[in-house]
Amino acid sequence: MKLVTSLTSPYGRKVRVVLAEKKIPYNLQVENPWLPDSPVLAVNPLGKVPVLVLEDGVSVFDSRVIVEYLDHVSPVGHLIPAELKSRMVVRGVEALADGVTDAAVALYLERKRPPGQQSADWLLLQERTLFRGLEALSEALGENAWYLGNAMTLADVASGCALGYLDLRFPDIDWRSAHPNLAKLAAKLATRAAFKDTVPVV
Numbered sequence: 577m578k579l580v581t582s583l584t585s586p587y588g589r590k591v592r593v594v595l596a597e598k599k600i601p602y603n604l605q606v607e608n609p610w611l612p613d614s615p616v617l618a619v620n621p622l623g624k625v626p627v628l629v630l631e632d633g634v635s636v637f638d639s640r641v642i643v644e645y646l647d648h649v650s651p652v653g654h655l656i657p658a659e660l661k662s663r664m665v666v667r668g669v670e671a672l673a674d675g676v677t678d679a680a681v682a683l684y685l686e687r688k689r690p691p692g693q694q695s696a697d698w699l700l701l702q703e704r705t706l707f708r709g710l711e712a713l714s715e716a717l718g719e720n721a722w723y724l725g726n727a728m729t730l731a732d733v734a735s736g737c738a739l740g741y742l743d744l745r746f747p748d749i750d751w752r753s754a755h756p757n758l759a760k761l762a763a764k765l766a767t768r769a770a771f772k773d774t775v776p777v778v
């Protein structure tokens with residue numbers, strides 16, 4: 577199978593971490609989804625990465641659908657629990673982490689527009705979402721080592737990728753001081769090969 581992604585996409589990183597943690601071999605096709613006529617359009621009508629292209633040519637997107645697929649096809653190191661209540665906890669934290677990422681991406685893109693065209697209201701809305709989301713991610717973790725039980729799940733992976741994206745695009749946001757428990761989680765994740773090998777590069 578082939579993963580089409582950019583090397584800075586936090587959603588793509590989530591999928592790459594899951595592939596590595598589950599030791600699933602794959603080919604990587606690096607693409608910039610923002611280019612007009614990007615090859616991404618051939619595999620995803622939405623033009624977004626990541627996209628997983630299966631052996632039979634079927635395209636799987638978005639990142640949440642991809643990780644669901646990967647966790648199902650490989651029994652190695654399950655990251656999504658089968659039991660409903662636990663599953664909802666893990667997928668809920670993933671949704672929260674992806675929401676933080678969505679707000680951060682929106683903020684980053686808006687700030688890249690010419691100053692005269694930027695909307696102060698839109699920036700404020702995204703900023704508030706981002707900080708509320710971080711607060712909720714921190715609360716959900718509490719003083720636990722992992723979001724659920726005593727092993728890493730997709731919740732931790734998604735949270736780690738959201739925090740990694742903040743480091744990449746918003747080094748001025750000092751989320752570590754505001755949320756030391758998230759800082760501890762991120763430091764622990766950063767020691768894993770799957771995270772080390774996928775640090776975003778620009």
Ligand SMILES: N[C@@H](CCC(=O)N[C@@H](CS)C(=O)NCC(=O)O)C(=O)O
Pocket residue numbers: 584585586587609610622623624625626638639640674681
């Ligand atoms: N919900 C999607 C979000 C994917 C997404 O927004 N990817 C960005 C890159 S980080 C993208 O490809 N944007 C291109 C575009 O919006 O045209 C997922 O989880 O995969």
